[in-house]
Amino acid sequence: MTIQIGGAADDCGQLDPAAALFHSLSDQTRLSIVKRMAGGEIRVGELAGELGLAQSTVSAHVACLRDCGLVQGRAQGRSVYYSLSRPELMDMLAQAEVLLAATGNAVSLCPNYGTGSTGAVLTNVELTKENAR
16 A cells, blocks of 8 residues: 555545554554564463453454454464564554654644543534634
8 A cells, every 4th residue: 555645636535544554553452462463473362361451352452453454363273373464564663653752752742642632533613712722
């Protein structure tokens, strides 16, 4: 996938896969799972123990990552060992760390998604009121 700068307005549809990729990594639990899998394959039960979460919760997050093509499972007997399917994912996360360092982690101050935010997106009316202050 190539994200192109500029172009016609109807090219916006090309960003849907990129938005889906970043959305799949926007959950802290899924990001923790990806970082753990960078160290090698692991079973869901082991991940649940390491993360301190219910196995069903971890299983749902792993399924999300699998459905996005980011992780893959390898059956061995009655167990399934999961690992990253694309090593480029770790390259992308390393570049995200570089970007976070370059911006001084300013994203954590974002009123919509930063630390301590509710995650609620402000409406245009709320933004106008906020900017007037």
